Amino acid sequence: MLSLKKYLTEGLLQFTILLSLIGVRVDVDTYLTSQLPPLREIILGPSSAYTQTQFHNLRNTLDGYGIHPKSIDLDNYFTARRLLSQVRALDRFQVPTTEVNAWLVHRDPEGSVSGSQPSSGLALESSSGLQDVTGPDNGVRESETEQGFSEDLEDLGAVAPPVSGDLTKEDIDLIDILWRQDIDLGAGREIFDYSHRQKEQDVDKELRDGAEQEDTWPGEGAEALARNLLVDGETGESFPAQFPADISSITEAVPSESEPPGLQNNLLSPLLTGTESPFDLEQQWQDLMSIMEMQAMEVNTSTSEILYDAPPGDPLSTNYSLAPNTPINQNVSLHQASLGGCSQDFSLFSPEVESLPVAGSSTLLPLVPSNSTSLNSTFGSTNLAGLFFPPQLNGTANDTAGPELPDPLGGLLDEAMLDEISLMDLAIEEGFNPVQASQLEEEFDSDSGLSLDSSHSPSSLSSSEGSSSSSSSSSSSSSSSSSSSASSSASSSFSEEGAVGYSSDSETLDLEEAEGAVGYQPEYSKFCRMSYQDPAQLSCLPYLEHVGHNHTYNMAPSALDSADLPPPSTLKKGSKEKQADFLDKQMSRDEHRARAMKIPFTNDKIINLPVEEFNELLSKYQLSEAQLSLIRDIRRRGKNKMAAQNCRKRKLDTILNLERDVEDLQRDKARLLREKVEFLRSLRQMKQKVQSLYQEVFGRLRDENGRPYSPSQYALQYAGDGSVLLIPRTLADQQARRQERKPKDRRK
């Protein structure tokens, strides 16, 4: 599998680079995200939100039972990853989105961009997060969020002071990406850290020697704390203590993701000065055009059965100002309706005309040369018979038309207008209230999307979380606002996590292990951690920030006696002993039971080891029946605890996804309504123009005596072959009725 991954990665990269060099755009992400999930998983590793982290493998690695194969050939892997990132950058460069920022940041050798663009990290995230509105495609969304997340870290890395003299920033970024993927494969960052591995070996050795359990609690993070350093749970890097503050300040400076995407784009992307990307505008215009075409088709099949003409002061015209130039309008043209042959071929009053069937109407008064395709091209090639029928046929007065001249588009528009307006009314009745209407009007100007009360929208990873706390792929719900509280608590959580629950004795401060902790981290543990396996999947919910529980029932009675907990600030400054005491106080009940029963291995191993190794471990020790029973209970409870956390997280994700779907649907609804309004506006303009043209043409017609035709007696008719005929109203009336029946018969 691994060799296949490497092979595919390198081969695909080389091929992709070649294609890129010759100008072929290769969308790697497309293959990595949606089209070929297996390939994507081969390259990127499983990233499903619900993918169970294989702690078995993790344990295998950490316990020295095996070494993750990826640690063997890191250079080649880094090279491959670098190439992949470059290819991605090439791909992104063609897209005028905020991702260009990331490309610039990534390319900047000096890393000086970050200071002036503190929001670029979230800009990346938002650029991918915009996909959230596209539908419930969790797979794509997940991967994109993941991608944005990783790039977020890249930017943060650009901000961060150099932490390693050997590795370049790019390598560090690659390590980040690699490690995040390895999390899914069951490996921790520790495998890349020689010192940590050394520590692991030491710890393991101590365990086998029957060392004191206290020795197993302090971890790398504790030492880092002692050095007044903070360890990034993601990267394993140590930062000066003030660094997280910078991060938090950055994240606080970044607008919340709950804000409308357009606004965020404005704020975050200096390249996108418009309120909406050109693609969106074009997309909306295409939508409108398609709707227009569909409506035109419907109109063509309909007849002049209803001659509704909206009064001048109708809500549509008053609420929504007409667009000055509607392309639809510009296409409407009767200029080629030449009158040249009109006077020559007039045989209007011949009896043949009266008796001619409608189908033969093309022989009547061909006003337009047959090669004229203006009307055909405008309205399609369908018959518009009845288009020029006077409104009197239906007994409806035309307010906008002259007293004599008919409404040429009455029959064309009325049905559609009624339909659309009724839809509008329905929409309004269904909750499209005036407030929304005003929003809709604003969108006509800004087109920045409806603000759908996203204040309660699902939250997501904050950038600070990504830089310091979270450990693996982001969840599908990580799409909106960031939580500032998480950033504030991220630093302190290092010293606290891992102290309780089923944390390993050897990776006390390892965040992964700490995820299983039950804890005392009001912010992180309650809001940012839901799953033992994948804490980053849990959204930090800003609207849950008022919840700050402190479940001290996990503490042993002795710990409960000293109820006053040291604040995190004191923890940072505290000595190892104090931390040990504090960690000791936070042990779960099972931890205390295990200690009381002198279980010779950690609860973490009890819970997370695979069955075979678990049984093997049990067989290594001479354990009493009570001890065995307790161990099995601990294992059962621990697994169930994780399962419960996953279950609850899944529930929450489902709810959040549903919420997001509702918002998307509301957005779509608003967009459709907007398009309908635009469509009606265009229809109205088109109607007015055709009507004026009709009046102009009809007014210029003269009979043999040079007198104008009476609109009450004659009407213009647009024949199927493109010609315009002048026919008597009686004939037009019959024809209209005949046309009226046809669609009804079809419906039957």
Added chain:
DNA sequence: TGGCGCTGTCATTGC
């Protein structure tokens, strides 16, 4: 003091 939310735990079910 009751309600509420979070969390751990148990029992059960299905794979």
Added chain:
DNA sequence: ACGCAATGACAGCGC
């Protein structure tokens, strides 16, 4: 048969 994930239900706890 066994292990385990998933889940409903319940209790404990803090707010």
